[in-house]
Amino acid sequence: MALTPSNMLPLGTKAPDFNLVDTKDNQKKSLNQLKGANGTLVMFICNHCPFVIHVNEELVKLANDYKSKGINCIAISSNDVENYPQDGPDEMKIHAKENNYPFPYLYDETQAVAKAYDAACTPDFFLFDEDLKLVYAGQLDGSRPGNDIPVTGEDLRAAMDALLNNEIINPNQKPSMGCNIKWK
Template sequence: MALTPSNMLPLGTKAPDFSLVDTKDNQVKSLDELKGTAGTLVMFICNHCPFVIHVNTELSQLAKDYIAKGINCIAISSNDIDNYPQDAPHLMKQNAVDHHYIFPYLYDQTQEVAKAYDAACTPDFFLFDSELILVYAGQLDDSRPGNGIPVTGKDLRAAMDAVIAGKSVNLDQKPSMGCNIKWK
C-alpha cells in the first residue's frame, strides 16, 4: 500500500465527459445522464484499498444526505483487474450491495477516465457545480486508517453545502490521500 496524495486537478476545470458500464446493472451510463441539478461528485474508489474501506460507510451516508439535495454521486474504479482481481466488476457489484451504495459504481476498464480526471489515488474526490465546473478537489476529512480521527466527511460536506447554497467553496483544499490507482 503506497500512500499517494491526489493530484489536485485545477479548480475551474470542466468535468471530462465519459460513458462507462455501471457494475450494478451492466448498463452504460454517461456523465450527462448522471449529473446532478445542483452539483456532481465524482469519486475514484476501489474495493480493496484500506483507505476506501475506512470511509465506505461515510460514502454511503454522504450519498443519502446529498442526492436528495441535487448533488448526484458517481463512483468509478479504474484499477488494473489483471493484477488486482479483487477489484473486478462482479466484485464491484457485490461491494456496492454490501455497502449500500445508492450511486452508480462504474468500471473504467481502459483507465482513460482516471487519466482525464488526473486521478491518482483511492479515494479521490472531484466536486463539480451545476455547470460541471470543478469547485472542490480535496479530501473527505482528516481521518485515515489508524489515526484515531473519526470519519465525518467534514471537508467534502462543507464544499457540498456551499454548492447547494450557491456560495463559493473554500479554496483551502487539502489533497485526498490513499492507495495509488493500480495502473496497467
C-alpha cells in the same frame, strides 16, 4: 500499499465526459445521464483499498444526504484488474450490494477516465457545480486508517453545503490521500 496524495486538478476545470458500464446493472451510463441538478461528485474508489474501506459508510451517508438536495454521486473504479482481480466488475457488483451503494459504481476498464480526471489515489474526490465546473478537489476529512480521527466527511460536506448555498468554497483544499490507482 503506497500512500499517495491526489493531484489537485485546477478549480474551474470542466468535468471530462465518460460512458462507462455501471457494474450494479451492467448498463452503460454517461456523465450527462448521471449528473445532479445542483452538482456532481465523482469519486475514484475501489474494493480493496483500506482507505476506501475506512470511509465506505460515510460515502453512503453522504450520497444519501445530498441526493435529495440535487447533488449526485458517481463512483468509478479504474484499477488494473489483471493484477488486482478483487477490483474487477463482478466483485464491484458484489461490493456495491454489500455496502448498500446508493450511487452507480462504474468500471473504467481502459483507465482513460482516471487519466482524464488526473485521478491518483483511492479515494479521490472531484466536486462539480451544476455546469460541471470543478469547485472542490480534496479530502473527505482528516480521518485515515489508524489515526483515531473520526470519519465525518466534514471537508467534503462543507464544500457541498457551500455549493448548495451559493457560497464561496475555500480554495485552499487539502488533497485526498489513499492507495495509488493501480495502473496497467
